[in-house]
Amino acid sequence: MTSNSLMHNNINLLGSLLGDTIREAIGQKAFDKVESIRRLSKAINKGDQKAISELLNTLQTLDNKDFLTVAKAFNQFLNLTNVAEEYDSVSPHAKGKKNPVHFKELYKKLKEKDFSDEDVVDALNNIDIDLVLTAHPTEINRRSLINNMNQVSECLQQLDHDDLVDYKQEKILKRLKQLIVQYWYTDEIRQNRPTPNEEAKWGYDVIENSLWEAVPAFIRDLDEQTFETIGYRFPVDARPIHFSSWMGGDRDGNPNVTAAVTQQVLIDSRRRAAILFLGDIEVLVKELSMSNCTKEFRDYVGNYEVQEPYRELMKKLRSQLRKTIAYHEAKKENKDIALTDDILISNDQLWEPLNACYQSLIACGMHMIANGNLLDTMRRIKCFGITLVQIDIRQESTAHSDAISEITRYLGLGDYSAWTEDKKQAFLIEELNSKRPLVPHSWQPSAQTKEILDTCKVIASTPEGVIPTYVISMTRTPSDILAVYLLLKEVECPYTVPVTPLFETLNDLNNAAPIMKELFNIEWYRGIIENKQMVMIGYSDSAKDAGSLAAGWAQYTAQEALIRTCDEAGIRLTLFHGRGGTIGRGGGPAKVALFSQPPGSLKGGLRVTIQGEMIRFKFGLPDLAINSLALYVDAILEANLLPPPIPKDEWRATMNELSDISSEMYQDLVKKTPEFITYFYQATPEAELAKLPLGSRPAKRKATGGVESLRAIPWIFGWTQNRLMLPAWLGAGASMQKLIDNGKKNMLEEMYVNWHFFNTRISMLEMVFTKADARISQYYDDRLVEKDLLQFGEDLRSQLKKDTQTILDIAKDKSLMENMPDTAANIATRNIYTEPLNLLQVELLYRCRKDENSPLELEQALMVTISGIAAGMRNTG
Incomplete structure (x- = not known):
C-alpha cells in the first residue's frame, strides 16, 4: 500500500466512523446538514462557483442551536485527519519510508568531501541538543482529547498489518469506534484557563507517554548505524539530547507564575521523574537475576552472601525511589519532612549503581543484557535525570x-x-x-x-x-x-x-x-x-x-x-x-x-x-519523536561538518536593501497607520481569542494599546484564523518585486539557488501563500468590517496576489509548493474541512458582535471554530 493510499484510506475510515457517530448522536436530519456542508465545500475546492453562494446561504440561515454541532463535526474531522497524516509519517508501509535515522546517508556525503572518520567521531561526540518545551498558549486541545487521539493513532498502527486476522481487525475497529464516540461526547474546549502547574503536567505527560521511550530508542538506532558505518559506539554516559522547560518558570508577562508556583513545579518534576525511574527499576529487578559478576561489583554491593547481586542492588534502588516519591509527595503538600540519606537528590546516586551493574555485565561477557533495558535506563538518567526536565x-x-x-x-x-x-x-x-x-x-x-x-x-x-x-x-x-x-x-x-x-x-x-x-x-x-x-x-x-x-x-x-x-x-x-x-x-x-x-x-x-x-x-508519539530527533541530529551534524556557504558581499547588500524596504512597508502600515489596528480587531477574532482558555498567560502585555501591546502569538494567531496570514509575508514579496523592477531579478534568482538562508525564505513564503485564502479573508471583511476600513483588506489581498506571482517568478515555479506535492496535497485535503469552519466563524462573529448577550451556545461554537481552524492550519503559534 502506498503512502497516499494508506493515509487516504485512514482518513476515509476515520471520517466514516465519525459520520456514523454523528448520525447516531444527533439524528439523520442533522447529519444530512453536516454532510451537505461538506459536499458543498468539496465542490468549491474543485472550482464549482455555484456552490459558494449555496454554502454561504446554508451557513447564514443556520439556527443558533445547530452551530455547535456543525463546528464540532468539522473540528473533529480535522483533528482525526491530522492523526492520519501524522501516522502516515511514521508508518513502515508509507511510500518511500526509510529508517528515520539516516546517518549512513550523511556519512556518504562526508566521505565524498574527504572527511576523515576522526572528524566524524569528533562531531558525534560533540552533539549537544537541548529542546526547550514551552507553554505558549497555542495548544488548544485538552489533555483528555490529546490522549484520545494518541489512542486513535495506536489503533491505526495495529490495523497497519497485511496479515491481520478478521477477528482482531474487528476488535480494533470496535475500539476505534469507541474512541471516536468518546471524542464526540467530550467538550473540545476547556472550561477554565489552565494554571501554570497544569501546563507543566501536560509537558510531563509528553515525556512520560512519548519521549521516555523515544530517546533511548533513537540513540540505540543511531548507535547501531554509527557502529556499522565507522565502528563508533556512543559512550554509556553520552548526552546528545536533553530537555528543558519554561512551564512553571516563565514569568515574563505572566503574573500567574510566582515563586511558589516554580517551587511546586520543581517538586512535582522530581516526583514524576522518581515514579518513571521506579517503573524502570521494577523491570530491572525482574530481569537482572544472573549471579555471575566481577569482584569489584561484589565489593560495591557489599553483601557477599547474596546469590543475585544485580537484583539485590536494584531492590535497594527501588526502596530509595519509593522513599523519594513519598518525600516529594509530602513536600508537595507542604508537610515538614526530613531529608534522609535514602532520598535521591542527585543524578549520581542513580547513575553510579547502574553503571556499576553495566560495567560488571560487560566484563562478564553479558553484553546483550547490559545493552538492553539497563542501558536504556542509563540513557534516560543522562537525558532526563531525577528532575525530568531542567527548568x-x-x-x-x-x-x-x-x-x-x-x-x-x-x-x-x-x-x-x-x-x-x-x-x-x-x-x-x-x-x-x-x-x-x-x-x-x-x-x-x-x-x-x-x-x-x-x-x-x-x-x-x-x-x-x-x-x-x-x-x-x-x-x-x-x-x-x-x-x-x-x-x-x-x-x-x-x-x-x-x-x-x-x-x-x-x-x-x-x-x-x-x-x-x-x-x-x-x-x-x-x-x-x-x-x-x-x-x-x-x-x-x-x-x-x-x-x-x-x-x-x-x-x-x-x-x-x-x-x-x-x-x-x-x-x-x-x-x-x-x-x-x-x-x-x-x-x-x-x-x-x-x-x-x-x-x-x-x-x-x-x-x-x-x-x-x-x-x-x-x-506527541514515540515514533513521531524519533523522527523529529533524527532530523535535529542530522541537521546539526551536517551543518557543523558541511556548513552552508558564507554569503557573498553582493548577497548581503541585496538583503540589506530588501530588509530596509520591507521593514518600512510593514511599519508604515502596522505601526504608523492608527486605523489599521482597528481593522485588525474587526477582521480577525483576536478579541474573542482572549475568551478562549488557551494558556495561563494573558494575551496582552498591557490592557490597552496598539500592536506593540499585543503578544506575538495572538497577533499571528488572529491573522491565521482569517487566512490572510499577514505577519508572515507583509513587505517581503513587495520588496523583492521592487528590486526586480530595478533590474535585480538575476541576483535574487542566484540567491535562491545558492544560499540556504534566502532559499528558505522563498520556500516558507510558498507554504504561507498556499495556506492563505484571499476569498475567505474577503468574506471576513464583507461581513465584519466597517465600510471605511474595507480598503485595507482590498489593498492587502491585491498585494498578496502580486507577491505570490513574484515568489513563483523567483523560484521559477508554475504553482506553489511545486517541489513539495505531498505537503501541498495534505493542505488541500484539510482545506475542505477548514473552509466551512472559517465561514461558520464569520457568521458566529457577526451574531455575537451584534448581540452582546448572545446565547452561550454561540460562544461555545465560536470557540470550537477557533480550535478547528487551528487544527486545519496546524502551525498557529
Whole structure:
C-alpha cells in the first residue's frame, strides 16, 4: 500500500466512523446538514462557483442551536485527519519510508568531501541538543482529547498489518469506534484557563507517554548505524539530547507564575521523574537475576552472601525511589519532612549503581543484557535525570531594574532607573565585588520586588544545574544582565546561575554583539562565566516589530556578529533560538530552519524552543519523536561538518536593501497607520481569542494599546484564523518585486539557488501563500468590517496576489509548493474541512458582535471554530 493510499484510506475510515457517530448522536436530519456542508465545500475546492453562494446561504440561515454541532463535526474531522497524516509519517508501509535515522546517508556525503572518520567521531561526540518545551498558549486541545487521539493513532498502527486476522481487525475497529464516540461526547474546549502547574503536567505527560521511550530508542538506532558505518559506539554516559522547560518558570508577562508556583513545579518534576525511574527499576529487578559478576561489583554491593547481586542492588534502588516519591509527595503538600540519606537528590546516586551493574555485565561477557533495558535506563538518567526536565527562569528586564530602584531609593542612594548606563554598571560591579549584603534583612519590599527576591530564593534553594539559566527578555543594556547577578547574590545563591540575555526587537538584535562585547570587557563578568555564554535570539517580537523578512535578516546578522565577538574573546557561544510554530515566528521544518542559519552558529550546540501545539506534532508519539530527533541530529551534524556557504558581499547588500524596504512597508502600515489596528480587531477574532482558555498567560502585555501591546502569538494567531496570514509575508514579496523592477531579478534568482538562508525564505513564503485564502479573508471583511476600513483588506489581498506571482517568478515555479506535492496535497485535503469552519466563524462573529448577550451556545461554537481552524492550519503559534 502506498503512502497516499494508506493515509487516504485512514482518513476515509476515520471520517466514516465519525459520520456514523454523528448520525447516531444527533439524528439523520442533522447529519444530512453536516454532510451537505461538506459536499458543498468539496465542490468549491474543485472550482464549482455555484456552490459558494449555496454554502454561504446554508451557513447564514443556520439556527443558533445547530452551530455547535456543525463546528464540532468539522473540528473533529480535522483533528482525526491530522492523526492520519501524522501516522502516515511514521508508518513502515508509507511510500518511500526509510529508517528515520539516516546517518549512513550523511556519512556518504562526508566521505565524498574527504572527511576523515576522526572528524566524524569528533562531531558525534560533540552533539549537544537541548529542546526547550514551552507553554505558549497555542495548544488548544485538552489533555483528555490529546490522549484520545494518541489512542486513535495506536489503533491505526495495529490495523497497519497485511496479515491481520478478521477477528482482531474487528476488535480494533470496535475500539476505534469507541474512541471516536468518546471524542464526540467530550467538550473540545476547556472550561477554565489552565494554571501554570497544569501546563507543566501536560509537558510531563509528553515525556512520560512519548519521549521516555523515544530517546533511548533513537540513540540505540543511531548507535547501531554509527557502529556499522565507522565502528563508533556512543559512550554509556553520552548526552546528545536533553530537555528543558519554561512551564512553571516563565514569568515574563505572566503574573500567574510566582515563586511558589516554580517551587511546586520543581517538586512535582522530581516526583514524576522518581515514579518513571521506579517503573524502570521494577523491570530491572525482574530481569537482572544472573549471579555471575566481577569482584569489584561484589565489593560495591557489599553483601557477599547474596546469590543475585544485580537484583539485590536494584531492590535497594527501588526502596530509595519509593522513599523519594513519598518525600516529594509530602513536600508537595507542604508537610515538614526530613531529608534522609535514602532520598535521591542527585543524578549520581542513580547513575553510579547502574553503571556499576553495566560495567560488571560487560566484563562478564553479558553484553546483550547490559545493552538492553539497563542501558536504556542509563540513557534516560543522562537525558532526563531525577528532575525530568531542567527548568529555565525567565523574566522581563525592567522587573529587575524596578526592584533595584526600590532598593536604592530605600537606602537613600537615588533612583537607579534614572541613572546613566555607566553609573548603573559601576554601582552593580561595586556591589557584586562587595562582601557585605546590600539589602538589610529587616527591609519590607513591595509585593512586586518581594516576588522577584522570592524567585531568586527558590533558585538558591535548588540544587545546581536544575535551573540551567535565567533568561532576561527585552535585554537592552549590559546592566540588565549584571542586575540579575546582583539580585541572586543578595539572596546568597551558593553557585553561579548562567544568565542568558534575550534579544528580541530589531534594534536589540542589531545591538546584541556590542552589548556582549562590553560585558566581556568587564573583569568581574569574565571571571564568573568560565568562557561560556548563552545568548537567546527572539523570533516573535522582531517579526512583529519589523516584518518577517527584515526580522529574519536581523536574526542572521546578529548571530554572525555574536559568533565573531565570542570567537575574538575566546568564549564558547551557545545560541538559544526562541522559535515558534509559524513562519512568522521562525517556524518551519527543523532541518530547513537550522540550515538557514549562519555558518558556525551550531558549534556550541543547539538550544531551541518547541512551542505550543508543535510539541504534540513533533513529539506527541514515540515514533513521531524519533523522527523529529533524527532530523535535529542530522541537521546539526551536517551543518557543523558541511556548513552552508558564507554569503557573498553582493548577497548581503541585496538583503540589506530588501530588509530596509520591507521593514518600512510593514511599519508604515502596522505601526504608523492608527486605523489599521482597528481593522485588525474587526477582521480577525483576536478579541474573542482572549475568551478562549488557551494558556495561563494573558494575551496582552498591557490592557490597552496598539500592536506593540499585543503578544506575538495572538497577533499571528488572529491573522491565521482569517487566512490572510499577514505577519508572515507583509513587505517581503513587495520588496523583492521592487528590486526586480530595478533590474535585480538575476541576483535574487542566484540567491535562491545558492544560499540556504534566502532559499528558505522563498520556500516558507510558498507554504504561507498556499495556506492563505484571499476569498475567505474577503468574506471576513464583507461581513465584519466597517465600510471605511474595507480598503485595507482590498489593498492587502491585491498585494498578496502580486507577491505570490513574484515568489513563483523567483523560484521559477508554475504553482506553489511545486517541489513539495505531498505537503501541498495534505493542505488541500484539510482545506475542505477548514473552509466551512472559517465561514461558520464569520457568521458566529457577526451574531455575537451584534448581540452582546448572545446565547452561550454561540460562544461555545465560536470557540470550537477557533480550535478547528487551528487544527486545519496546524502551525498557529
